[in-house]
Amino acid sequence: MRNWLRTFLARNGIGLSVYLLGAVALWVIVMIILPQLFMLDFSFRNNWQQIDPSRMGGPDDVYTMVNYHFLAFGSPNNPDPFNVVDVTVFFRTIVAAICVTLFDLALCYPIAYYLAQVARGGKARLLVLALIIPFWVNELLRAFAFRILFGEEGTINAILMGIGILSDPIDFVREDVALYAGLGYAYILLMIFPIYNVIESLDKNQIEAARDLGSSWWRIHRRVVIPFAKPGITSGCTMVFMLSAGALAAPQILGGPSSLWFTQIIYQWFNTGSNWPRGSAYAIVLMLTCVLLVLILMKLFKVKIGEIGR
Template identity: 50%
Template sequence: MFRQLSERFGHPLAMAILTLLGMWLIVMVTLPQLQMIDYSFRPNLLPAQRGGPEDGWTLGNYVTLFDNEIHRAIFFKTLWSSVLVTLLTLVVSYPLAYYLAKVATPRQAALCILLLIIPFWINEILRTYSWFIILAFRGPLNEILLALGLIERPIRFLSGDAGVMVGMVYAYILFMVFPLYNAIESLDDNQIRAARDLGAGSIRTHRRIVIPHAKPGIATGCIMTFMLAAGSYAVPALLGSPGSRWFTQIIYNWFFEGGNWNQGAAYAFLLLVLCIGFMSLVMKFFKVGLGDIAK
């Protein structure tokens, strides 16, 4: 990496870039994570008790999760719900990415990408709140369905997890579409034509040609979408009901309402381990490495 940067920018500038990158990784990534881990293994003590005999590493903060039935249920519910959000986003994004990469003309593709990006110029909270208005009990969606005669009475879309799922798929669709688009765009069109000339239908062509080639993009999109969904706070807070709480809301409560940073750090570290484990499983399932994903 240093040699490539030196050839492009020169030795001094390459050294400066790597130094700034290293400082950023240490100060903004490594040190906060290490501090969070240290917090998670220490009890929540008064300032006068810190440094005393009770101030030592303990697993008590982690045991709390497994002793608390409600928190444990929310933890596993967040896991499966994040997986479901990832699968739904993949199902929605794959046809769109294929259309952009192989079907649409350059002008059509540019217009579609622009239409996808423009809503993301708005803050995530405002975009999420717009779905709150759309899915409300007397919101536009219910009014349209009532006017068309498809339903007899308004539906409470925000009473369960449905609103959260819709909001998350919308919020993170770009993180799935663009990796898929980049992977599919690099596929040689002659391979698709050859498969069709040999009698393969659309489903078989995608299963045998397109999807295997797009594995790095699928893996990247799934990892990014899952991690964003599992770590989301705004979407479940705005679109979720009291019975559809997310694990990040529990972490927020420990930090800012309960004032127990040590317990919150333990829960946050468990969520981080969950995301790393999911990333490893996806990479193993699709048989890709970090180098493939980085492309």
């Protein structure tokens, strides 16, 4: 460590070294460690409803599991064996996020493969541009645009009814189609680019060799391309899953009246419920579950965390 520091100082000079180390320290401590620590701390605290504000910070302000207990079992006068609403929403959010991830993977793998191995020069650049430009529009505006597209009086219904496929409009928003489409579309680039990066570094000859040895297209992908692209696929899936499970704007705007995303509950506790400790507990549970799922996924597909970072 000391040697490393010495060479680092020698290479960059004192001024730059201090700046670089300071920036990294600021980033790690202020943006990563501290917020999580505060959240963790908060989640074990009593809120002002449970403890008198004048006694906060005093000897009575002890750590408590009450917020986690509430997520699992609800209020003391809850007749159900567990907190039906919150727990259901929690699992529905996780499952829905997994579905969005799988949907994105199915959609993006062919696009990434096409971009990386098939398309040449200008065509590939044009396609990348077409993928990126919609993201110049603000996320909220894009969500509202989807609402217009998928709404009961929306463009898609109008077209389907116009060409006679539907006689009555389908409420895509109520059916959550709009929400899943919106979420899927929101993170499409995060799925495409990691996969694209990996597949682009795959030697074309590998594909041709497999083909020459008699492989069908399907087998070439299963045995050569997908194993090679695994780090990219895992990386893309991780990001899409994490972000869709943690999305707020899209569920807020595109979610049907009966569907609640877990983040919306968290938001309510922080905002309208003004119960930050409870919101923190909910957020911690969501985060830990997501991390755990990702770790399991990586274990299953034998991907190391270092490979994802590439």
